[in-house]
Amino acid sequence: MADSAPNFFGRLDPPVIPAMEQCATTTDAPLTGALVRCSSRADEPLPGTAPYVAHGWILIEHTGAWSHDIFDGETVLPEVSAALKDYADTYGMRIAFIRRHGRQGHCAIERRRIYISPSLDGLPELWTGSIVHLRDILRWDPLSPALFGCTRCAPISVVCTHGKRDRCCAINGRPVADALDKYSRENWGEEPAIWEISHIAGHRFAPAFMTLPGNYMYGRLTPEEAIAVASAARHGYVDLTKLRGRTSLDAPAQAAELVVAQILAREAQLLTPGLLKATTLVKRALPHGGDEAEVRVIHPEGRVWNVVLRTIQLPSRPQSCGARPKPCWSWQLYSLHEVSE
Numbered sequence: 001m002a003d004s005a006p007n008f009f010g011r012l013d014p015p016v017i018p019a020m021e022q023c024a025t026t027t028d029a030p031l032t033g034a035l036v037r038c039s040s041r042a043d044e045p046l047p048g049t050a051p052y053v054a055h056g057w058i059l060i061e062h063t064g065a066w067s068h069d070i071f072d073g074e075t076v077l078p079e080v081s082a083a084l085k086d087y088a089d090t091y092g093m094r095i096a097f098i099r100r101h102g103r104q105g106h107c108a109i110e111r112r113r114i115y116i117s118p119s120l121d122g123l124p125e126l127w128t129g130s131i132v133h134l135r136d137i138l139r140w141d142p143l144s145p146a147l148f149g150c151t152r153c154a155p156i157s158v159v160c161t162h163g164k165r166d167r168c169c170a171i172n173g174r175p176v177a178d179a180l181d182k183y184s185r186e187n188w189g190e191e192p193a194i195w196e197i198s199h200i201a202g203h204r205f206a207p208a209f210m211t212l213p214g215n216y217m218y219g220r221l222t223p224e225e226a227i228a229v230a231s232a233a234r235h236g237y238v239d240l241t242k243l244r245g246r247t248s249l250d251a252p253a254q255a256a257e258l259v260v261a262q263i264l265a266r267e268a269q270l271l272t273p274g275l276l277k278a279t280t281l282v283k284r285a286l287p288h289g290g291d292e293a294e295v296r297v298i299h300p301e302g303r304v305w306n307v308v309l310r311t312i313q314l315p316s317r318p319q320s321c322g323a324r325p326k327p328c329w330s331w332q333l334y335s336l337h338e339v340s341e
Contacts, residue, residue, distance in 0.1 A: 039168040048255035048331040050217035050245035051201035055092035056118040062097040098195040101181040117212040119248030124213035157230040158197035166203035173207040179223035214273025252293035253278040256307035
């Protein structure tokens with residue numbers, strides 16, 4: 001049977017794109033002025049915009065300032081940066097640095113907290129451990145964290161405050177970190193449930209926010225919304241508010257998972273991390289521009305949906321503060337059918 005399109009995506013035909021909000025400079029002027037903010041417009045739909053990270057995330061505590069790129073040789077020694085990048089690439093994972101909010105995040109530490117959130121089949125898990133030196137992580141197999149003394153831990157949330165990478169992350173991320181740190185200490189104790197994180201992609205959606213395990217990424221959250229999202233994660237389910245997608249899925253599969261998650265929400269079913277299996281079956285170019293993708297979404301109780309999405313072109317926009325506008329495409333729902341297996 002055919003289902004109507006959830007409100008999250010709007011109508012099946014291309015939506016009307018709101019006019020670009022007035023900026024201090026025009027798109028014809030050099031976009032290097034201090035007043036240009038890449039997150040100043042909110043007409044780009046969020047579904048399908050999370051970065052694709054095949055096998056999960058490795059978060060390493062690193063206090064103090066972060067340079068523009070944490071692996072550019074300025075935050076840590078060039079040879080250590082190169083080794084960490086090679087290590088992450090070997091396992092198909094992504095490394096990011098984390099720190100506690102406030103002054104504590106800039107104090108020297110004897111041991112570094114580690115979080116490993118693999119993207120594996122089955123129930124997502126979050127593991128934590130510690131190391132002394134950054135090089136110590138190179139001896140670990142992040143897909144088998146228990147072998148290296150890691151233990152399972154409660155869900156955490158991270159918010160990008162990497163101001164040297166993009167000022168929107170600092171301006172929009174820090175108020176979220178402030179609110180969540182206060183809420184966490186008052187309600188969840190001293191064990192850190194919220195961390196600041198280095199660049200995780202999506203300056204224009206700042207604050208960039210992620211919950212682990214499951215590795216679900218969000219954008220444009222207010223402090224109040226971030227508290228609700230983090231609280232949902234602590235209770236084992238995924239809040240759909242301003243959800244960009246799960247990073248272990250490609251863009252159309254991210255968007256398709258959200259379509260089905262909204263159907264379940266209308267049926268009063270909560271989305272839990274890893275509940276749905278979304279697989280992009282076909283992706284093809286359309287004759288008149290753009291792409292089309294067919295995605296199959298499977299529920300563990302045997303329900304199956306075929307989701308077809310198409311890209312629509314949005315007005316060009318800068319991907320980061322001060323950059324020139326680039327073409328922008330968004331995955332939109334085209335058709336949806338629940339089928340019998």
